[in-house]
Amino acid sequence: MDSLKEQLKAQIIEALNLEEMQPSDIQNDQPLFGEGLGLDSIDALELIVLLDKQYGIKLSNPKEGKAIFQSIDSMAEYIAAHRTK
């Protein structure tokens, strides 16, 4: 699970062009939106694409996103349970 979280941080930095940030700057339980990493609505859409492209996960219910994208911890947990690749 730890390696998945580190991989996820690197993929998020690349997909969202967070060029000033290193994986070590993102805490596992840090909120990704709002006062955490400060991601916006376009970033949320990009994370949905990332789940599909990298892990074969299609979010059928967008409302699920709020809980899944809470933090690296919650994303990794969801990916581990639902990934198809």
Added chain:
Amino acid sequence: MQSIADIVLTSETRLTDVYRTQIGDYPKFFKMDLLCRVGFVASELLLQQEGVERFVPRDNRAVVLAGRSGCIHNDRAYEATIQPDNYFPSPSLFVYTLPNIVTGEIAIRNKYLGETMYYALQEEEQLLPLIEATLSDKISSVLGGWIEAIDDEHFIAKLHIWIR
């Protein structure tokens, strides 16, 4: 009509280096497409040269830019994400598939409330009458000029502050 400040930015410029050393503190820069990065950096250097108070709302300044190639660099990047064998349309690329976004980025950064326009033109000379037509009793100055961004090695911005 006269220009009171001008700048020419060419592809010899390393945009990220200039951002980090002379601008900074605007992380949105890293999310912009190439056209917006070129326009943003050029406008920042131009406005530093102008030397008036910045980031206060003003409704008497317009942003009028023109180019021949629009946002072709970003369009190609977006097209690469919608290939039949690799169909993952990128939302963050999609939002930059209109060239007028560069004028909006500059207006938002500087709190300009006047008109923003991007013209797709064949020749640079066609732009001047359009800038002149923008100046009015309400719009006392125009941040305007020619901007082309084909790829990282081929871009140019020639910007001015125009007044009557």
